[in-house]
Amino acid sequence: MKKEKEDKKDFQEGIELFEEKIDGKHHLLVNMGPSHPSMHGIIKIILELDGELVINSEVEIGYLHRAFEKTCENRFWNGVIPYTDRLNYCSPIINNVGYVLAVEKLFGLEIPDRCKYIRVIMSELARIADHLTCIGAAAMELGAFTVFLYAMKAREYLYELLEDVTGARVTNAYTRIGGLKADLPNGFTTKTLNALDKVKEVIKETHALLTGNRIFIDRMKGVGIVSPEDAIAWGFTGPCLRSTGVDYDVRKAFPYLVYNEMNFEIPVGENGDNFDRYLVRMEEMIQSIRIIEQAFEKIPSSLPTTEGLEYEPAKIIEMAKKGLVPEDKDTLKLLLPNTLEGIDAEKIRDICSSDKSAVLEPKEEVYTNIEALMQHFKLIMNKHGIRPPEGEVYFPVEAANGELGFYLVSKGEDKPYRIHVRPPCFAILSALPVMIKGLMVADVIPTFGSINMIGGELDR
Amino acid sequence: MAVESALIKFVKEKFPNFVISTHSFRNDDTIVIRKEGLKQVMTFLKTDKNTLFNMLVDITAVDNLGSEPRFEVIYHILSLTLKLRLRIKVPVEEMEAEVDSITSIWPGANWFEREVFDMFGIIFKNHPDLKRILMYDEFEGHPLRKDFPLKKQFPRIQMREVKTKY
Numbered sequence: 073m074k075k076e077k078e079d080k081k082d083f084q085e086g087i088e089l090f091e092e093k094i095d096g097k098h099h100l101l102v103n104m105g106p107s108h109p110s111m112h113g114i115i116k117i118i119l120e121l122d123g124e125l126v127i128n129s130e131v132e133i134g135y136l137h138r139a140f141e142k143t144c145e146n147r148f149w150n151g152v153i154p155y156t157d158r159l160n161y162c163s164p165i166i167n168n169v170g171y172v173l174a175v176e177k178l179f180g181l182e183i184p185d186r187c188k189y190i191r192v193i194m195s196e197l198a199r200i201a202d203h204l205t206c207i208g209a210a211a212m213e214l215g216a217f218t219v220f221l222y223a224m225k226a227r228e229y230l231y232e233l234l235e236d237v238t239g240a241r242v243t244n245a246y247t248r249i250g251g252l253k254a255d256l257p258n259g260f261t262t263k264t265l266n267a268l269d270k271v272k273e274v275i276k277e278t279h280a281l282l283t284g285n286r287i288f289i290d291r292m293k294g295v296g297i298v299s300p301e302d303a304i305a306w307g308f309t310g311p312c313l314r315s316t317g318v319d320y321d322v323r324k325a326f327p328y329l330v331y332n333e334m335n336f337e338i339p340v341g342e343n344g345d346n347f348d349r350y351l352v353r354m355e356e357m358i359q360s361i362r363i364i365e366q367a368f369e370k371i372p373s374s375l376p377t378t379e380g381l382e383y384e385p386a387k388i389i390e391m392a393k394k395g396l397v398p399e400d401k402d403t404l405k406l407l408l409p410n411t412l413e414g415i416d417a418e419k420i421r422d423i424c425s426s427d428k429s430a431v432l433e434p435k436e437e438v439y440t441n442i443e444a445l446m447q448h449f450k451l452i453m454n455k456h457g458i459r460p461p462e463g464e465v466y467f468p469v470e471a472a473n474g475e476l477g478f479y480l481v482s483k484g485e486d487k488p489y490r491i492h493v494r495p496p497c498f499a500i501l502s503a504l505p506v507m508i509k510g511l512m513v514a515d516v517i518p519t520f521g522s523i524n525m526i527g528g529e530l531d532r
Numbered sequence: 533m534a535v536e537s538a539l540i541k542f543v544k545e546k547f548p549n550f551v552i553s554t555h556s557f558r559n560d561d562t563i564v565i566r567k568e569g570l571k572q573v574m575t576f577l578k579t580d581k582n583t584l585f586n587m588l589v590d591i592t593a594v595d596n597l598g599s600e601p602r603f604e605v606i607y608h609i610l611s612l613t614l615k616l617r618l619r620i621k622v623p624v625e626e627m628e629a630e631v632d633s634i635t636s637i638w639p640g641a642n643w644f645e646r647e648v649f650d651m652f653g654i655i656f657k658n659h660p661d662l663k664r665i666l667m668y669d670e671f672e673g674h675p676l677r678k679d680f681p682l683k684k685q686f687p688r689i690q691m692r693e694v695k696t697k698y
Contacts, residue, residue: 133665133666134664134665134666134667134668137666137667139675141651141676142675142676142680142682143682146682177558178558180558304586304587304612305586305587305638305639305640306638306639306640307587307588307589307638307640318612320612325612325615326615326617463557463558464557464560464562464619465557465558465560466560466590466608466617466619468589475589477589477590477608479590479592479606479608481594489594490594490595492590492592494589494590494592494608498643498644499640499643499644501643502640502642502643503639503640531666532666
C-alpha cells in the first residue's frame with residue numbers, strides 16, 4: 073500500500089516536470105524523436121499538447137550534420153562528387169547532376185548530347201526511386217505495410233539498373249565535371265523498359281491499395297493543409313508546392329539538360345493536403361517514366377561496338393596464366409565494357425566534353441601518349457588541378473523533393489572557395505510547426521511522412 | 533560585364549543610394565546593396581509588379597577572410613510568375629556583423645538565417661528566435677568561418693539538465 077502511494081507520488085512529480093500551466097490549462101510536452109519509429113531520419117519534434125491536440129511545436133535538427141560544406145572547401149572540384157551522394161541518399165544521382173551542372177556553368181562548359189540524355193535518364197530513374205521510398209514509408213507508418221514492401225520491390229528494379237550503369241546501388245558518384253564516369257552498358261534500353269513496366273505495375277497496385285482506401289484517405293485527406301500563399305512564402309518547392317496548385321517545376325520553368333525537348337506534364341494538386349502530396353508524387357512517377365521512354369527514343373547512339381572481334385580482359389588473363397597466346401595477337405583488341413572508366417578513347421567523347429581544362433584524357437591515351445599523360449597529371453596533381461574561372465554561380469535542379477540549388481564560389485583555385493547547398497526539404501520542414509498546429513498527435517506522422525524529410529540533405 | 537540586364541537597371545534606378553555594384557556572371561544577375569537598405573529593397577522587390585519576387589529561395593554567406601568587408605550575406609530570390617532569379621548580396625563588417633532579419637517579409641527566412649548565424653556568427657536583428665540550428669548549443673565558434681580549423685576537436689559536453697521549458 074505504501075509503495076503504491078510512493079509510486080503514485082513519483083509519477084505525479086514526473087508528470088509535473090513535463091507539464092506547463094498555460095492559461096490555467098495543463099499542457100504536456102512530448103519529445104517525438106530523435107529516435108522514433110516513424111521519424112525516418114533523426115530529428116526531434118517537441119510537441120506541446122493539450123490532450124491530443126498539438127498547440128505548439130518546435131523542430132530540432134542537426135543530428136546528421138557532417139560538415140558537408142566545410143569538407144568540400146578542402147576537396148578538389150571533382151572530389152566533391154562522392155560527398156554529394158550523401159545529401160539526398162534516396163536519389164543520389166540528382167545531387168551528382170546538380171553539382172556538376174553548377175561547376176559546368178562556372179566553367180561555361182558544353183557537354184555532348186548523349187551525356188545530357190544519359191543524365192536525364194538517370195535522374196528520372198532516381199526520382200522514381202525516391203518517390204517510391206517516400207510513398208512506401210509514409211504508407212507503412214499508417215499501417216499499410218504491404219505497400220512498403222511493394223514499393224521496395226519496385227525500387228530494387230531501379231537500383232539494379234543504377235548498379236548496372238554506375239557500379240553502386242546507392243552511393244553512385246556517377247557524374248564527372250564535363251561528362252560522366254562511363255557510358256550505358258549494352259542492352260540497357262530493353263532492360264530499363266522492362267523494369268519500368270514492372271514499376272508501372274507496382275504503381276497500379278499502390279493505387280489500388282491506397283488511393284481508394286478508406287483508412288488511408290481518412291488519415292491523409294484534409295490533414296496538414298498548406299495554402300499556396302503560405303507555401304510560396306515559406307519557400308516550398310517540389311511536390312509539396314505543386315500539391316497546393318502552383319505549377320512550379322524547375323524542369324519546365326528553367327529547363328536544363330534536355331528537359332525542354334521532353335513532353336511531360338506537371339501534376340498539380342488542389343488542396344495542399346497530405347493526400348494531394350501523395351497523388352502528385354504518384355503522378356510524377358508516371359511522368360518520369362514518360363520522360364525516360366522519350367529520352368531513349370531521342371538519345372544519340374554511341375559508336376557501334378564491334379562485337380565478336382574482341383577479347384574480354386579476364387579471358388586474356390586466364391589464357392596468359394595457362395601460357396597460351398591468342399592466335400590473332402597482332403590485331404588483338406580488348407573488349408572493354410562501356411561501364412568501365414577506361415573505355416575506348418573514341419567512345420569517351422560521346423559522354424565527355426573535350427575541354428582539356430576540365431576533363432581527364434581517356435586512359436588509353438594516358439598510357440600511350442606523352443601529351444595525354446602530362447595533361448592527366450596537370451589535372452590531378454596537387455596545386456594544379458581543375459581550376460574554374462573566378463566567379464560565383466547558383467544552379468538549381470529539380471530534385472525529388474523540390475529545388476536543389478548549388479551555390480558555388482570560385483577564386484580560380486583547384487578547390488572551391490565556398491559550396492552551399494540549398495536543400496529542398498530544409499525550407500519545407502521549417503514550416504512543419506505551422507502545418508501541424510491544431511492537429512492531433514496522430515496527424516503529425518502522415519504530415520511528416522508526406523514532406524519526405526531526408527536527413528542527409530537537411531543537416532548536411 | 534558587358535550589358536546590364538533590364539532587371540538590374542530597373543533596381544539601380546529605383547535605389548541609387550543603396551546599390552553598391554552589380555554584375556551578371558554567367559547570366560546570374562547580382563546586385564550588391566548596403567545593409568541599411570536591405571529590408572526596403574527586399575520589400576520593394578517582393579511587391580512591385582515589375583519584379584514580383586515572391587519566393588525566397590536561399591540565404592547563405594561567404595567569408596572573404598583577409599578582405600574588407602569580411603562577410604557577404606547572399607540572398608537568392610525567385611519570381612514564380614515572371615520566372616526571374618536574382619541574387620542580392622549584402623557586405624557585412626566583421627566588427628559589426630549584423631543584418632536586418634527579413635523574416636517579416638518571408639517567414640521562410642527563419643531557418644536560413646539561423647543557419648547563417650550558426651555557421652558564420654552573423655547576427656540577424658529582430659529575428660524571432662535566433663539560436664544555433666545545426667550545431668549544438670554548447671558548441672564554440674562558427675565552423676564555416678575560414679579561420680575555423682578543419683580538424684578542431686571539442687571535449688564531450690556535460691549531460692544537460694532536464695528542463696521543463698523548451
